[in-house]
Amino acid sequence: MSDAPHRTYRIIERRPEGGVGATLILDGALPAEPGQFVMVWLPGIEERPLAVMNDDPLSITVRVVGPFTRALAACQPGDRLWVRGPYGRGFPARGERLLLAGGGSGVASLTLLAKRALAAGATVRVALGARSGDQLMLPWRFRELGCELLLATDDGSLGLAGTALDALEPDLAAGWPDLVAACGPEVMLRALARRLQGSDVPLYLSLERAMKCGFGVCGNCHCGDRLVCRDGPVFPVDEVLCLLEPAP
Numbered sequence: 001m002s003d004a005p006h007r008t009y010r011i012i013e014r015r016p017e018g019g020v021g022a023t024l025i026l027d028g029a030l031p032a033e034p035g036q037f038v039m040v041w042l043p044g045i046e047e048r049p050l051a052v053m054n055d056d057p058l059s060i061t062v063r064v065v066g067p068f069t070r071a072l073a074a075c076q077p078g079d080r081l082w083v084r085g086p087y088g089r090g091f092p093a094r095g096e097r098l099l100l101a102g103g104g105s106g107v108a109s110l111t112l113l114a115k116r117a118l119a120a121g122a123t124v125r126v127a128l129g130a131r132s133g134d135q136l137m138l139p140w141r142f143r144e145l146g147c148e149l150l151l152a153t154d155d156g157s158l159g160l161a162g163t164a165l166d167a168l169e170p171d172l173a174a175g176w177p178d179l180v181a182a183c184g185p186e187v188m189l190r191a192l193a194r195r196l197q198g199s200d201v202p203l204y205l206s207l208e209r210a211m212k213c214g215f216g217v218c219g220n221c222h223c224g225d226r227l228v229c230r231d232g233p234v235f236p237v238d239e240v241l242c243l244l245e246p247a248p
């Protein structure tokens with residue numbers, strides 16, 4: 001299902017992401033807003049959504065969780081990918097002190113935001129969380145961009161022993177950020193939404209739902225009365241208060 005033709009890209013570089021996936025750097029640009037996503041098609045396998053990790057050159061970061069992501073992460077320089085998009089509503093480009101929280105593959109939705117905010121003169125602190133040090137994704141990219149990095153692992157093998165939220169807490173308690181943005185497991189997003197309830201610091205969350213069309217037609221990606229592909233994937237927290245409900 002498509003509202004636009006696919007563009008074909010060739011992989012020019014494959015960079016392993018710890019033991020969990022890879023970043024694929026492609027041979028062309030795709031102008032995108034921070035937080036937008038593309039639909040990536042591997043003929044004969046599937047078509048799935050992935051965040052635009054960088055727009056020039058277009059780069060995506062994949063974490064292996066099933067058949068599609070396994071096949072994508074195994075692609076090598078010279079292989080072709082079919083891409084349509086970008087789709088969705090991204091993060092707002094404002095703020096002088098941005099605090100970003102990422103977990104799992106969700107961190108890929110935050111890199112372009114960091115790049116744009118830094119280019120506009122903002123200070124960007126990024127908390128990345130994972131089970132262990134070898135599962136942290138994209139710390140190299142945030143470092144390369146010039147972000148201040150706060151690392152947290154459940155097993156304490158790298159950075160703080162705890163979650164990305166634990167790593168953010170001192171800055172939240174000090175009232176440092178003027179904007180908070182997050183993408184990752186919903187348990188993390190819920191906890192962050194609760195932590196900032198009643199605060200006047202704007203919080204934007206990027207949600208992930210199973211997607212088919214990517215542009216608001218199939219209804220596959222609903223979250224309450226919203227379609228994540230069309231109305232999101234980035235939402236101001238007030239628009240997705242359903243997240244604050246306890247997990248089923």
Ligand SMILES: Cc1cc2nc3c(=O)[nH]c(=O)nc-3n(C[C@H](O)[C@H](O)[C@H](O)COP(=O)(O)OP(=O)(O)OC[C@H]3O[C@@H](n4cnc5c(N)ncnc54)[C@H](O)[C@@H]3O)c2cc1C
Nearest residue numbers: 048049050051061062063065066067068069105108208209
């Ligand atoms: C807007 C958006 C942006 C995304 N960006 C990225 C990205 O940059 N990098 C990346 O690696 N992945 C990203 N994802 C998730 C990615 O699309 C899925 O992981 C992928 O479709 C899984 O396909 P699969 O065939 O490998 O696994 P499947 O067989 O489809 O799923 C394997 C397991 O993973 C679970 N799963 C599938 N999708 C998700 C999901 N979105 N969140 C949590 N669990 C899931 C399934 O429930 C199942 O248990 C994004 C998703 C969305 C909606």
Ligand code: FES
Nearest residue numbers: 212214218219229
């Ligand atoms: S993926 Fe089809 S409506 Fe969102």
